[in-house]
Amino acid sequence: MARNRVRIASLLALTTVLALTAGCGGSSDASSKDDGHPHDGAPVVVATTTWEGAFAKAAGAKDVKVIVPQSVQHAPDYDPKPSDLAAVADADFVLYAPFEPYAEKIKAAAGSDAKLVEVNLDNDAGKVTGEVARLGKLFGTESAAATWQKGFGTQYAGLQRELKAAWPGGKAPAVVTQVFTAWSAKMAGAQVVGTYGPEAVSAKQLSELSAKKPELVLDNAHMSTGTVLPDSGAEQVKIVNFPGKDLDLLPVYRDAAAAVKAALAKS
Known part of the structure; x- marks a missing residue:
């Protein structure tokens, strides 16, 4: 309970910081997305960790920002910073896993209209290809996702053969x-x-x-x-x-x- 109170307080403080920033000349940031954010129709994706970020990249996303540093071994222990909220505020999609309880709070605190997407983080080959296909459809990058899946399938089959030969x-x-x-x-x-x-x-x-x-x-x-x-x-x-x-x-x-x-x- 104590840890939860600390995290909630931290998020409230971050919300205040973001609000003050917006009130001190954030209009250009707000308009950048409205007047045609220069990502040429490609989705801006914010991922809580490199795991979700890799799924997004495999699905065809080009603009992927990761919140939790790779050095953090246990993602739920991470406390978001104001810069994290700023990234979420400009996102089209926010990818998170169920064991990361702060993800929805980040989106709410940032006032983002991004679509919050839960990702099944499992490196089982079948589950990965299924998630990549799903994300590709969400992002409108189905062709890129299909290309990645084909290459992945070839490399995975090769690794299986190598491992069987090593039995x-x-x-x-x-x-x-x-x-x-x-x-x-x-x-x-x-x-x-x-x-x-x-x-x-x-x-x-x-x-x-x-x-x-x-x-x-x-x-x-x-x-x-x-x-x-x-x-x-x-x-x-x-x-x-x-x-x-x-x-x-x-x-x-x-x-x-x-x-x-x-x-x-x-x-």
Whole structure:
């Protein structure tokens, strides 16, 4: 409750700052969108994190601004700044995830008429292509989204082949995965013998998961609780979900595949 009161107070303060700014000569900013904002019909997208931003870029958006810095590991802990509100005020779309409760408050505080779009942040290949197609339709960039999907499908299939070729003895590896990194197990064609998280593994889970004798533990780098199955002999692999500043989703898959291949070589 205390943290929530701090955040609400922060947003109220930011609203006041924005209002004062507008009253001190913000008319040119307000009119820039009304008299034909120079983005040539392409949507201006504000994304709460690089993950949503990468989905938007894949869908064909060219003008994408990200609010939460990449260095922030847990997005809901971020406190928006006045500059964040200014970016939202000029957006056509604001992309957010359900676990980011401040997104709608940001839009309301900024007085934006942007469309608030909830994004299903899951790097499962099928879900990604579905979200990219949906966003492309919203943005009016269906052709660009379709082109990205085609290239993604080709690269993803190639990574699947590489990972299958890396299976020890030609057999699908047994893995335990954190719930938000299950997509990487699917890409590897692994046999998922157990899942955990997002909370830390309990003593009971530790015993049950270790008994499954997994070869790998796929851990969420953004929510890691340390060594998940100590003394089990399983190789732990850090899987990164969030794209970098370039908002490119493909390196997320390539990096995950490389990490899994390296771990399989040790198992």
